[in-house]
Amino acid sequence: MKGMKVITADAFALEVGGAVADPKTWQITHLDLELSKDAIKEFAFKKPILGSLSVCLPVTAVNQVGDVITLNQSLLEFKSLPECKVE
Numbered sequence: 001m002k003g004m005k006v007i008t009a010d011a012f013a014l015e016v017g018g019a020v021a022d023p024k025t026w027q028i029t030h031l032d033l034e035l036s037k038d039a040i041k042e043f044a045f046k047k048p049i050l051g052s053l054s055v056c057l058p059v060t061a062v063n064q065v066g067d068v069i070t071l072n073q074s075l076l077e078f079k080s081l082p083e084c085k086v087e
Helices: 037-043
Strands: 005-007 013-022 027-034 054-058 062-065 069-071
Parallel strands (some): 005 069
């Protein structure tokens, strides 16, 4: 799943950086989406010197999975999502 392309409802291209699973059910609950330079600019976020920014997107936003993951939400709807942090 890591590295899969993701297309938002308003046609922004993102990439899956990983997934978050519920350890009790072993089901994926969130996708770790790495924000592209365009997405970071759209949100007016400051890009870190090293690494990238990513958000935890609930799987309920996934519309379809195939060669590419399509979402039922636009990029601006992600602005309120929490940043994914490696623990």
